[in-house]
Amino acid sequence: MQKEVSQAVIKRLPRYYRYLEHLKNNGISKVSSGRLAEMLDITASQVRQDFANFGGFGQQGYGYDVEKLLKEFSSIIGLDISHNMIIIGAGNMGRALCGYKGFKQDGFNVLALFDLKDGMTDSGLPIYEIDKLEDFIHNNRVDIAVITTQASVAHEVVCQIVELGVKSIWNFAPVDLEVPSDVVVENISMSESLYVLSYKMKQNVNINEE
Amino acid sequence: MQKEVSQAVIKRLPRYYRYLEHLKNNGISKVSSGRLAEMLDITASQVRQDFANFGGFGQQGYGYDVEKLLKEFSSIIGLDISHNMIIIGAGNMGRALCGYKGFKQDGFNVLALFDLKDGMTDSGLPIYEIDKLEDFIHNNRVDIAVITTQASVAHEVVCQIVELGVKSIWNFAPVDLEVPSDVVVENISMSESLYVLSYKMKQNVNINEE
Numbered sequence: 001m002q003k004e005v006s007q008a009v010i011k012r013l014p015r016y017y018r019y020l021e022h023l024k025n026n027g028i029s030k031v032s033s034g035r036l037a038e039m040l041d042i043t044a045s046q047v048r049q050d051f052a053n054f055g056g057f058g059q060q061g062y063g064y065d066v067e068k069l070l071k072e073f074s075s076i077i078g079l080d081i082s083h084n085m086i087i088i089g090a091g092n093m094g095r096a097l098c099g100y101k102g103f104k105q106d107g108f109n110v111l112a113l114f115d116l117k118d119g120m121t122d123s124g125l126p127i128y129e130i131d132k133l134e135d136f137i138h139n140n141r142v143d144i145a146v147i148t149t150q151a152s153v154a155h156e157v158v159c160q161i162v163e164l165g166v167k168s169i170w171n172f173a174p175v176d177l178e179v180p181s182d183v184v185v186e187n188i189s190m191s192e193s194l195y196v197l198s199y200k201m202k203q204n205v206n207i208n209e210e
Numbered sequence: 211m212q213k214e215v216s217q218a219v220i221k222r223l224p225r226y227y228r229y230l231e232h233l234k235n236n237g238i239s240k241v242s243s244g245r246l247a248e249m250l251d252i253t254a255s256q257v258r259q260d261f262a263n264f265g266g267f268g269q270q271g272y273g274y275d276v277e278k279l280l281k282e283f284s285s286i287i288g289l290d291i292s293h294n295m296i297i298i299g300a301g302n303m304g305r306a307l308c309g310y311k312g313f314k315q316d317g318f319n320v321l322a323l324f325d326l327k328d329g330m331t332d333s334g335l336p337i338y339e340i341d342k343l344e345d346f347i348h349n350n351r352v353d354i355a356v357i358t359t360q361a362s363v364a365h366e367v368v369c370q371i372v373e374l375g376v377k378s379i380w381n382f383a384p385v386d387l388e389v390p391s392d393v394v395v396e397n398i399s400m401s402e403s404l405y406v407l408s409y410k411m412k413q414n415v416n417i418n419e420e
Contacts (some may be wrong), residue, residue: 010409116355191310
């Protein structure tokens with residue numbers, strides 16, 4: 001049933017979750033679709049349409065129960081289970097990611113990093129030689145492989161990882177990865193984001209010049 | 211006129227640019243809207259609608275001229291001019307960003323990084339004490355400030371930067387920034403991307419279990 005959910009709705013899920021968490025942390029127990037709409041900069045009817053994708057969550061009386069809704073989103077996003085990650089590439093980006101405290105709070109645990117030689121991160125995580133990847137994946141439950149290598153080797157590394165049975169790739173390398181249909185890929189593209197900023201800057205200049 | 215362009219179209223601009231660059235690098239001089247649509251996983255009519263936002267680019271005969279179209283997109287995105295950047299926060303993320311070769315090729319030049327104390331990156335870029343920010347911005351043209359600080363200090367830093375006249379912020383800190391309406395912000399949210407991956411993983415599992 002959930003297979004039909006549009007990309008736009010999927011992209012909004014994290015934002016719903018984040019705002020609900022914010023409301024809960026501020027002791028707010030009820031929220032209207034209007035308030036959620038305002039926070040996400042969409043319409044209240046869009047919020048209700050979004051929620052309809054997941055069964056509607058049964059709004060009662062003056063609004064949704066924040067804690068219940070947060071639990072629903074946590075389950076939809078998959079934050080109610082823990083995920084084990086490995087990071088391929090122990091350069092600055094790989095190290096930056098394993099230093100993010102937010103991931104652990106959400107149940108994403110970095111088990112190890114892999115690079116050309118053995119080592120350790122500042123926070124004490126092991127860095128293994130890439131040759132040890134196969135053994136590691138056989139001996140540990142690896143849910144997500146994070147790719148922070150150079151673009152030139154990313155594809156080769158991903159082929160190997162997929163062959164070893166990892167089904168989810170979080171890709172920071174500036175390259176389009178080809179994977180089998182049962183493997184999930186999410187890309188973070190720095191240059192695409194920078195291009196959007198650049199576009200907005202140019203428009204801003206145009207507006208100012210009018 | 212370009213102010214009305216939708217967020218969805220803006221998000222596709224970098225991908226058009228990237229694919230056109232790919233075509234040019236492969237010696238392909240003509241491209242149809244159908245082929246572009248295929249590459250972007252949208253419909254050909256959507257491509258033509260997208261292009262209509264920018265005057266249509268006058269498709270002739272068997273397709274668009276790749277080189278001309280690339281030039282148009284380069285100008286629309288603002289890649290035909292150079293941009294000076296400073297990076298606030300010389301931790302792993304800041305250092306990872308200043309090591310990205312792609313930025314320089316696109317005319318985005320990192321002038322310096324700022325952190326708690328003076329130093330230098332592996333690639334020889336200066337790191338200045340944050341106290342020197344004001345002097346630096348007065349003496350250099352800074353187009354973009356990249357925020358890679360902890361969330362807790364990001365807002366304070368951005369207030370200072372905006373007061374000093376910088377109009378564009380590329381934000382990697384996990385926090386919503388409030389800025390005046392003439393300041394442009396583009397956020398990269400690691401956790402939102404990870405949540406989307408997590409959601410897709412969960413759906414994948416559901417599909418497999420059916």
